[in-house]
Amino acid sequence: MEKIQILEQIAPFNLLEQSVLMEIRPKIKEKTFAKGSFFFKQGDAALRTLFIIIDGVAEIIVRNEKGVESVVGLRRPYDIFGETVLLTEKNYPASARAVTECTCLLLDRDTFDSLLHQSREFSGFFSRLITDRLRDMFEEVVKEQSYDAYGMDAQPFRKRVCDVMTSPVITCRENDLVTTAARILTKNRISSLVVVDRLNKPVGMVTETDLVARILTRGDCSVGETEVREIMTPNPISLSSDAFFYQALLTMVKNKVKQLPVIEDNTLLGIVTLRDLVQSRSTGAITTVSNIESETTIEGLKKSSNGIDSVLKALIAEKASSREICEVMTELYDRLTKKVIEISEKQMVAEGFGPPPVDYCWITMGSSGRKEQINRTDQDNGIIYDDSNPAKLKEAEEYFSALAAKIVDGLYQVGFALCKGNVMATNPQWRRPYKDWVSTLAYWVREPHSEMLRNFTIFLDFRPVYGSWDLANKLKHAVIRMIQDNPIVLHFLTRDDLAHGVPLGFFKQFITARSKDHKGEINIKESALVHIVDCIRIFSIRDGISETNTFLRICLLTDNKTLPKDDAEFIEAAYETLLTFRNRENLRKASIGLEPDNYLNPYKLSKREQAVLKEAFQAIDRLQSFTGSYFRVEGF
Missing domain, CATH: 1.20.120 (Four Helix Bundle (Hemerythrin (Met), subunit A))
Structure with missing residues (x-):
């Protein structure tokens, strides 16, 4: 594509008259940078050049006082970089390196200055851009703290996926036979393949498990005629290349997968696997997740859960934001809670109680309900159970009373302290059939005195963790309607x-x-x-x-x-x-x-x-x- 046509698609050059673009055309240079080469390095003197990427991907890297590098951003086609130093003429505060082969347009400082003077909109764009970019850089790398003060080592939870992914990716086509896919897996000693179409666009994933579960268990003779598209997992869960390590780990944990393709604009850039994450850091976090999932007793779960504290320390040591930490820790605590409930249900069966007699939902409240629990604090939990069959109410209450005792004790064993205010499912006040919950909440809304306000405030942050989410969602909508019909309670909550x-x-x-x-x-x-x-x-x-x-x-x-x-x-x-x-x-x-x-x-x-x-x-x-x-x- 001709230089002028490219600039007409890039802000803020698209604000300029075509005659102005034609005037600067001879002064714009084009240059290709090899994969892994640097455009400039942190501390280098200003090159007096604006870089405009027209093909490829570049990463912006900051090195701290200890020499540790962090990728703080990516630049893709039609992105610009180098503008801060171009305007200030100070040394580069960060490095820029080609993740892939990159082709750029280069604009010199004198030409850039002439454009600033010719167009107020053009100059205004760069003023805002510099402010935003500096703020992003500040949030990423500033405010370094001593790790030693917390007795922990920094670990790459906040590495970018592009730092640990494998590229290029070994693939197969959707119309390949499954026997071909199996040979590719065996030859390369890998457990998964990204499936691409005829245009090399990613359309699915096929794993060794898929071959076993969907082909070998068929018991027919059509295996040699089966195409990959028939057994692949379409539209696989993926990540962008600027996602953090912790986001990759969190995505794998949530979706129970061991590999994630890295995709940008429908283009396959790489693949990150559980093995990549293990090799890029100590295995503590990954082992913790794996152990929690595999435990079958509360005692075993208690030992496995100790690793969660190491995950928290690593996240804080690496300056993950509180919002990021809450996201990771919530997922781990939820998995721990679900596992305690699953073990408790099996104990109930083993003791002759059988499975739950009706649908129920385990809810969590307080900071856990808000997904803002970072340390394992006091329990705030409850049970909502179905009461559509009155004949089962007595049986259900007896069952959930016993189950709640097991779950609350199990949570205590794995580190969640008992609530001093007794806001727990072992308390009948926080373990109710659905209609009883509705009538109780209606009373709290109508009579908002101090004790009721305290209970109401705790309850209003509830969310489902295990069981029938429909029960929880139905109750959530019911209480919102109650309050909207009686808005005076909001006045009392505010007061x-x-x-x-x-x-x-x-x-x-x-x-x-x-x-x-x-x-x-x-x-x-x-x-x-x-x-x-x-x-x-x-x-x-x-x-x-x-x-x-x-x-x-x-x-x-x-x-x-x-x-x-x-x-x-x-x-x-x-x-x-x-x-x-x-x-x-x-x-x-x-x-x-x-x-x-x-x-x-x-x-x-x-x-x-x-x-x-x-x-x-x-x-x-x-x-x-x-x-x-x-x-x-x-x-x-």
Whole structure:
């Protein structure tokens, strides 16, 4: 394609008149970079060149003070890079390397300057781009901390998939015979093949398991005539090349697969396997997941679950965001919980109780319900069971009472403490038939006094973990309708939260605890995080949002225009900041044998961190004021 035609498709060059593009055409150079070669390296002097990729993929790499490299971004066809240094003429703050062979258009600084002066839209585009790119870089690599302080080593949980994937990929075609696919697998000593069509576009996956399960067990004589398309798994789960290591591991765990094709724009770039992940780091996390899945006793599960703590430490050591950590840990804790329930159900059968007499759903609440549980904290759980057959109600209650006792004890054995407030399925108040739940919730909505508000607040973040999700979803929709029909309860929920504010004085000084055990400290959870959770929950219920995760609630409230975008970004950043401070301090205490209790001494933070903490508190103060005003709480 001619240079001008290419530029006409790339922002912001598409803002320029064609006559201007024709004028600069002779000054635009074209150059091809070999796979693995560098465009420039971190610390190099400015080349006074803007790079525009027209074919291939490049990666942006940052090396920290310890010499450890991190891939912080990818540039694909029609992307530009090098603009920051082009404008500042400082040394390159990062390296750029060709992941594949890359062809680029090169624009020199003098020509670039002339375009900036000719078009306000063109220059405005680069001002915004530089700001966004620097912010992304800051979030990726800045704020380095000492791993030694937490007694752990950095591990590549945050490596990119492009760093560990295998490329090129061994493939077969969808019209190949299965015997051909089997020979390819055997010859290359691999367990899976990506299936491509005649245009080499990925259309499926075929594994050794597919051959055994779908062919060899047929027992007929048509094996030699069967094509791969008949037995392959179509539209396989895949990743993009800029996905993180932890996302690859999480995807494999969720979907119980051992290989994932890496696909960009319907083009097969590589494949990442469980073996790749094992070879790229210590096997702790992968072994933990595998062991949890294979255990058949609570005692065995207790031993296997200890590895989860190592996963948490590794994620924090590698500066994974709190949101990323919550996602990984939630998946691991959910798998642990499901396994405890499966083992408990088998114990019930072995003891003569038989299988569950009716459908039921195990629900989790609190931070676990919001998918924000990082450490194994107190249990908050319950049971909803079907009551459509009244004749089975007594049998069901006796069965689930016994089952709940086994599950709660099993969770305790694997590290989830018993709830001090007795919010557990062993308590009949949190183990009810569906219609009983509906009538109880209706009472809580009509009579929102202090004890009811506490129970209601805990319940409102519930989500299903095991069993009949239909029961949980039906109850979720029922309670949302109740509240929307009786919106006064939102006023009481708001008033309850606003009874306490953030720990900042009139002159923005920290207000710390005076108790003997925590003098000079602040409880980040009770004094700050809970206010964001409460206010965001209240608005979400008003809008009929069934999602429980605070980050996702904020996103949906922004989409609904309930929260102004700028305020939402401020609140989200504050929540992320507070979670980070809490998680870091809790981990530090655990590493020296102290109980993680959500307290921290703000004056032991750096000056910059103190300023960030105060900003987060002020964001909460604004959110509380906005919520109080909206729901007409006196004094707001």
